[in-house]
Amino acid sequence: MSNETNRSDGRTGVWFVGARGSVATTTVVGALAVHAGLAEHTGMVSELPEVSAARLTGIDRLVFGGHEVAEGSLAKRAEELRAGGVLPPAVVAAVAEELAAVDARVAPGVPPGSVSQRAATGRIEADLRAFRDEHELDRVIVVDVSSTEPPVADDPALNDLDRLEAALDDGGAPLPGSSAYAYAAFRAGCPYVAFTPSPGPRPPALAELAERQRLPWAGSDAKTGETLVKTVLAPMFAMRALKVRSWSSVNLLGGGDGQTLADPVNAASKTATKAHGLEEILGHRVDGPLHIDYVPDLGDWKTAWDMISFEGFLGTRMSMQFTWSGCDSALAAPLVLDLVRLVARAHERGEYGPVPELGFFFKDPAGAGGHDLSGQWDRLVEWCARDTR
Amino acid sequence: MSNETNRSDGRTGVWFVGARGSVATTTVVGALAVHAGLAEHTGMVSELPEVSAARLTGIDRLVFGGHEVAEGSLAKRAEELRAGGVLPPAVVAAVAEELAAVDARVAPGVPPGSVSQRAATGRIEADLRAFRDEHELDRVIVVDVSSTEPPVADDPALNDLDRLEAALDDGGAPLPGSSAYAYAAFRAGCPYVAFTPSPGPRPPALAELAERQRLPWAGSDAKTGETLVKTVLAPMFAMRALKVRSWSSVNLLGGGDGQTLADPVNAASKTATKAHGLEEILGHRVDGPLHIDYVPDLGDWKTAWDMISFEGFLGTRMSMQFTWSGCDSALAAPLVLDLVRLVARAHERGEYGPVPELGFFFKDPAGAGGHDLSGQWDRLVEWCARDTR
Amino acid sequence: MSNETNRSDGRTGVWFVGARGSVATTTVVGALAVHAGLAEHTGMVSELPEVSAARLTGIDRLVFGGHEVAEGSLAKRAEELRAGGVLPPAVVAAVAEELAAVDARVAPGVPPGSVSQRAATGRIEADLRAFRDEHELDRVIVVDVSSTEPPVADDPALNDLDRLEAALDDGGAPLPGSSAYAYAAFRAGCPYVAFTPSPGPRPPALAELAERQRLPWAGSDAKTGETLVKTVLAPMFAMRALKVRSWSSVNLLGGGDGQTLADPVNAASKTATKAHGLEEILGHRVDGPLHIDYVPDLGDWKTAWDMISFEGFLGTRMSMQFTWSGCDSALAAPLVLDLVRLVARAHERGEYGPVPELGFFFKDPAGAGGHDLSGQWDRLVEWCARDTR
Amino acid sequence: MSNETNRSDGRTGVWFVGARGSVATTTVVGALAVHAGLAEHTGMVSELPEVSAARLTGIDRLVFGGHEVAEGSLAKRAEELRAGGVLPPAVVAAVAEELAAVDARVAPGVPPGSVSQRAATGRIEADLRAFRDEHELDRVIVVDVSSTEPPVADDPALNDLDRLEAALDDGGAPLPGSSAYAYAAFRAGCPYVAFTPSPGPRPPALAELAERQRLPWAGSDAKTGETLVKTVLAPMFAMRALKVRSWSSVNLLGGGDGQTLADPVNAASKTATKAHGLEEILGHRVDGPLHIDYVPDLGDWKTAWDMISFEGFLGTRMSMQFTWSGCDSALAAPLVLDLVRLVARAHERGEYGPVPELGFFFKDPAGAGGHDLSGQWDRLVEWCARDTR
């Protein structure tokens, strides 16, 4: 499906914020496995002909590194993911050596609550520049796959780049953790992928910085499970003029992500991005709860149940329910690779600011473009085809 | 939502084959209720702005009649549908008088197994002409909502119009029942809607006749429930490069339709049209049973369960299941009204042959166009917009 | 199934707290309909031969009345329940006159927050005595089907009858609303059914009063839907030595009850009684959320989803999920009739205090007896058989 | 939970018909793992205190062997079950040596269609005697876990032992394959467990032989998944006087068993035993299909969906549905161990003929006793307690 011949020769860096989390680990193991011919391209959108048309960089041209605040190692997390049924034993064994090499490139991250952010972001920026130089990379894409942060209160310093710079000069710490990484990334000339619902590059001051640095970015919050299904089912009801009366959703998940989201303060970002799409697609408010529950027993395997009550001709009441049983990391990892390749291509083409054509991948797409998956696909394909015309 | 002002003044006939079945009865009661302001447009695609853009005829301009082989009356069937929770009591009471007027326009149909089809089709044709003349109708749309027939064996007389005419002249009966109606309709100059999976207008000899008579037609087998959901979910898996490994489907239904489909010979047409879409969308064969079971207790309320097993990155196995609880007649009736209006418009525009842009409505769309609901919607909207440019 | 001949000739009063709620209204309409031969005994446990063996009073011997704080009428609520699909139109019409007669026997209840409870409970007691006298009833059973109250804080006056009386004499209001009704009922010599999870007769001071008055009572919180299913499934896992790892529950409901339970303070009583059974049956703590959500659109129709993750031989992980779609009032009403008849029989037999053999009906059974439905059934049947030996 | 001290010192043989199938392999691997302290007793009913009260033989006292018609080895099947996620990798590795020792004790079985059954059954009998003698076993329990056979046509030779012996003497082959094994087992003085729905010991001639030989036996068709759930849910509806209107069941399964049951002729035995319980418990016929479908992709993981439509008070229609996702071999293997231990105990106690108290384990229990799981449990526990009184 891929068209290797068109790909550029240089190498692209992938720098994870949250480099030893489940998503980052699965991504690295998966990329090494694909490269070694031990795994297929299943789940990789960028290998579909309509998308690979954009002449994307090869998986074998990616070099991984990242920041992490937790102890442990990629090997240890890979072992946990193996025990949990996410990673195949044979693959983990086969890539052990290369995985250790990536682990050696993981630098200490910035824990939340640092006092002066000028110094902290300076250090992150230096790490990024050093990574790019040392490996002679064409570019480095920073991907935030760290724990979800709470939504951020409105702050004038986040709305204007000059005020932000002044606040940082004053020794302040106005940036949420994820935005500190985004700030440093943009300063270092790196495109950015907001895979989580955390603020990251979204406050206006950061969007302004990306613009000024002529850097593309994509976000927010990858659409991998129940929300993905929602964005094909809701348009179905709309196209058929069926009136959705209530839509109730429950998400049960374990794992590190589940633990973070068990805190309602952190979950607030997630429930907000998850809710966006439905009402936008249907054009009206819809009743019904949206739960995210931490059930440790389930590990990386998420079970979501949705119950939709709707009305048809002559007021007839009907319903539909679905259960989604997915492995979150296995769904997320190939999308990380897709996004890295696509954002790298946008950078190469000289595009900058949020890339609305990548809305296909996100629960809360930055830039215009809507939530309907099929419309998002059409826009993505059109964007990819630009290269071949 | 509608734009009444653009609509033509003349009246359009709607002639049902199976005029006292559940779908026909719900359609007539519903149209009368909408006209009387007793019901909303819920479920009517033709009232969405993107579709009403085609300047469709008003619901109040429709005149109903039809053929039926069963005893009984529209009033009796409406009463049964009320008891089964399909039709609201107040509505049935309010439209009783007009319903009786429609019932008076129902003529005896042709039961399967008539000996000479020349005579039978001649009588049908005469009924259609008389209906059009008596009510001074601009046109009459024939809609097949009769019981599903078995698939038809290959027969040279069905593949060539001249041979068909010769066989009829010879006193033969080469036509399946539904095709006998389609033949008479085309002879009478009437566009046709194949709402069922029966052969109807699909044998080449009939398609040839439609062409010669410059008549548009649409079909086959309206997509109202589980198959509708399939045609949005399957593209989702495809767009995300997830590998569908098996897709198992069970449909439980009572009612007249359920009784007919309890006979595996009749059900063969249905399971064939239902299966088409999935493999076409996914591009490969997919394992898993497709059951249609008659459960009298359920009446017009269909419950379908689908279980999809799929594979993601690194071979991870996941699954999704859904249950659809829908009222078949309430889902079908507004689509009958949509199709009548759209086929009437095609006729008015001078289009003829199968109208591929109406594939949105069918499990087995005639003409090119694919099964993916969203793509079908795009083509429908584009077709409707032709009038406003 | 019933054995009318054994039944006593006298009449039994049924006095509802919450007399115009959904459960009370469905009970009265249903009893009138059964009496009039318009409805069967479906859902009435007391008509099964093993239970009717206890020589229970006839449905036709029941006289209804009650307290209510809301405006409106039984007729109005019955009309709402008809529109919501709970009560059949023909039945509501047929019993209209008798329903109005019951409505005339509904007296104003005591809204929460009354200042001096001595006066308030005195008035309730007088209402109960007047009802019994006026209709020459053998006994009056008070049934609490009013809105669920929050759990009550520990208070010494609730733990000792003498202290309670003293507090009431002092002009205090130590009793939760439901317990004020229970207090008055016991003072008036009336057995009591706690159909809700509210405190009612459960504080020790009230249990003491029932004992002293030699009155039987039953409670708490009728087991009608998802919890009912839990108490047959959990024993299955236990009997098969399968290890339940997590059990997650979601209940979506509209209606008056749903609205009350939308307030987490009120729902606390409910989630407590719902959770009791599972862990008692399994013998260990079980992970997983228990949600009760108000979805107005669903009306009296509750949809519950449960997801059970369990482990078998060699650590193999498996799961089971179920969806329950029930009409709460239709499930509750026959149980109200069952409980009235059974508690009346206990009174007649001279039993007093909580009746543990009625645990079959409750989420939080008073008295010893366990939660396993089948064991509860065995004890109920044994209790009923006492009369026939 | 076990009470080892009471157990007899001798050893018990377990002889499988179908010794290299999934169930047999999982049983042997599991028993070795439990013995080695590598696995817990999860799923073993015989380790619950109420059942171990019968002073059952220790798992470590079991010696395995069997007949098989297929090529391959226990090691090979264990490897397949590991790859399919049924057996944990570490366990398979740890027991490899002992597994090979069991495999060496597997003798060639009798393929269906042998001409003279006198010779064939003589050979089986000799194998059983040799196994018992060589290992100095107290007794050998024969367990049929081979592929399900079709139901058998009525034949006088199967209804009377003398006629059967005469037919065998005449060189005939009147016995279905499974009954040939049962015949040989009884002749060799071995108790028998019919774990499958095949005829096995059930034809009257064989029951007569067991009686004459004073041998106990148990069957038929172990109740492991969807049927297990049915036998707790159906009593719930019955105890609550709710009217079940239809009950539809779908079973999707892969594996060897799935492949066998894909043939409707073989499946006929299964669908018959599965259907028995429901109507017996409810006391009336119940509508609804019962499908068993072969979906290779699912392997040993069965997914069953049941949809129950029921009626409550005043005719209100409600429904319940459940999905069971279980690993059949992991559910079956511990029950094989339970049955071996319990039938051995019955033999030791001198009981003979079908043991009705073991109905708890079966879809089609031999001997009186009903299908309700909870009643079956009560009878099992009472039987086990006989030893301790």
Ligand SMILES: NC(=O)c1ccc[n+]([C@@H]2O[C@H](COP(=O)([O-])OP(=O)(O)OC[C@H]3O[C@@H](n4cnc5c(N)ncnc54)[C@H](O)[C@@H]3O)[C@@H](O)[C@H]2O)c1
């Ligand atoms: N898996 C999916 O399907 C999916 C979809 C959308 C979004 N996400 C988001 O992706 C993120 C990662 O998910 P996961 O399952 O890998 O979670 P995880 O908990 O396994 O990993 C998060 C990692 O981030 C690290 N981290 C936390 N704070 C940090 C900081 N300040 N600097 C550097 N590292 C930090 C943690 O130590 C941890 O290793 C989550 O925010 C999740 O919500 C996941």
Ligand SMILES: NC(=O)c1ccc[n+]([C@@H]2O[C@H](COP(=O)([O-])OP(=O)(O)OC[C@H]3O[C@@H](n4cnc5c(N)ncnc54)[C@H](O)[C@@H]3O)[C@@H](O)[C@H]2O)c1
């Ligand atoms: N309801 C849906 O969602 C849906 C969707 C797709 C297709 N369909 C198809 O629509 C058709 C009608 O469904 P229904 O529920 O109304 O079924 P129904 O059984 O209630 O009605 C069919 C009617 O056709 C009549 N009929 C049979 N043979 C005839 C003949 N030769 N001439 C004239 N009338 C004849 C029957 O007497 C009956 O009144 C079925 O074929 C069904 O498969 C329905």
Ligand SMILES: NC(=O)c1ccc[n+]([C@@H]2O[C@H](COP(=O)([O-])OP(=O)(O)OC[C@H]3O[C@@H](n4cnc5c(N)ncnc54)[C@H](O)[C@@H]3O)[C@@H](O)[C@H]2O)c1
């Ligand atoms: N339906 C079921 O399956 C079920 C099962 C278990 C318990 N319950 C409980 O039964 C109760 C009744 O349920 P419902 O659906 O009828 O609710 P509802 O809201 O329709 O009725 C409750 C009635 O109680 C009245 N009320 C409130 N406070 C009162 C007071 N102090 N004095 C007198 N009347 C008062 C309200 O005005 C209302 O009319 C609820 O507490 C519910 O939790 C119901």
Ligand SMILES: NC(=O)c1ccc[n+]([C@@H]2O[C@H](COP(=O)([O-])OP(=O)(O)OC[C@H]3O[C@@H](n4cnc5c(N)ncnc54)[C@H](O)[C@@H]3O)[C@@H](O)[C@H]2O)c1
């Ligand atoms: N697993 C469960 O939950 C469960 C429950 C109830 C009943 N059963 C029954 O248990 C049986 C075994 O199931 P399985 O999953 O192990 O199936 P399987 O196909 O894996 O094993 C059956 C084995 O029997 C062997 N066999 C066939 N005919 C034979 C013969 N004449 N003599 C000797 N061996 C023969 C086959 O070669 C095969 O190895 C099936 O009949 C199944 O229906 C299983």
Ligand code: NA
């Ligand atoms: Na599209």
Ligand code: NA
């Ligand atoms: Na019992």
